[in-house]
Amino acid sequence: MTATRSPLFTPLLIAGSVVLILSFAIRSSFGVFQLPVAQLHGWDRSAFSLAIAIQNLAWGVGQPIFGALAEKIGDRKALTLGALLYAGGLVLTSGAATPAAYQLYEVMVGFGIAGIGFGTILALIGRSAAPEHRSLSLGLATAAGSLGQVVGPLAAEVLLAHLPVATVFLVFAAAILSSLLLLPFLNAPMHPQAAGAVEPMTTVVARAFRDPSFTLIFLGFFSCGYQLGFITAHFPAFVTEVCGAIDPRGPLAAFGISTTSALGAASIAFIGVANIGGTLLAGWLGKRYSKKYLLAGVYLLRTMVASAFILTPMTPATVVLFALAMGALWLATVPLTSGLVAQIYGVRYMGTLYGIVFFSHQLGSFIGVWLGGRLYDLYGNYTLVWWVGIGVGAFSALVHLPVQERPMELRTART
Secondary structure (H helix, E strand, C coil), X not given: CCCCCCCCCCHHHHHHHHHHHHHHHHHCCHHHHHHHHHHHHCCCHHHHHHHHHHHHHHHHHHHHHHHHHHHHHCHHHHHHHHXXXXXXXXXXXXXXXXXXXXXXXXXXXXXXXXXXXXXXXXHHHHHHCCHXXXXXXXXXXXXXXXXXXXXXXXXXXXXXXXXXXXXXXXXXXXXXXXXXXXXXXXXXXXXXXXXXXXXXXXXXXXXXHHCHHHHHHHHHHHXXXXXXXXXXXXXXXXXXXXXXXXXXXXXXXXCCCCCHHHHHHHHHHHHHHHHHHHHHHHHHHHHHCCHHHHHHHHHHHHHXXXXXXXXXXXCHHHHHHHHHHHXXXXXXXXXXXXXXXXXXXXXXXXXXXXXXXXXXXXXXXXXXXXXXHHHHHHHCCCHHHHHHHHHHHHXXXXXXXXXXXXXXHHHHHCC
């Protein structure tokens, strides 16, 4: 009697991917609001930057909380709470008139992203996927988030050209609420081959905290957040102000990109396009090769790409090349890191453990976004922020090398 092969594309994977598209389309568009919000209120760059930074930090704080909630009260209840917080925060943001108001409401948005973002959705997919499909399933879901990154900044740029800033936030809130229509598909039992022995959450988490490899994974994810947070929040403005003029007869103009402002928004979309392929490749490779060495390679390549970009005079061509190269590495770390957590510590409490690791990512995002705005206001450029990102990227390439990839249960069984 032959065993039935589990399908790769399930209703859960498809529905979860659509939720991630919506969630990340909006989350990745906040950098496009950087200049319009500053010009609307006459603020320094750091005012709205701090609001985005706080959003990223709240996302990081909320991720392990929502991971534990999903494992305690059910995935759909946690997802519903996340969507309501996300939409509610956007509605409140639409009426904000002071830096403090923006910063306060972005706490709500950040917790909402935690509720319907990578941590919750990837844990749900990881628990329900067959072991032979887990790495690729995580890569496919992460690639869906990348697709959202393609759509979001371009949609924001178009909407801001025709609607007030406040109205665009309301449109985005309605889009987030529409994700609740997919709730019936976002529930699945743990895959039988992944269930294993049931242990209390506190036991599993405490064991992970005592493992040096967990600490190394936690530290390594910091630079990913720093680089992604800084680039998402500041790259559109950076390109708008520094990039050379676009040739009106060149290839970019043929795609409707005729200004550096449009190129800045499009560059985030270019990153997202390349990231689709990069995350799918990372998910495929993660099933076949050592995840820790793949992660070290991704961080090393990021360091090289960023160094080459910052040392080269910026032109439209270098912006596009950087966006495509960095995009191929952008979220490649997510299926590898989440897959490494599942591989070492199991999938039963993957949401909680990955959420804890993800806090380091979002702490890096907070610092990258805030430091970008702060140092820009001090020095009038982003040069120092770039070099800090290059340094922490090199650190992450090294810190993954000592990680022990063998499952914890096999290590403890032999002691």
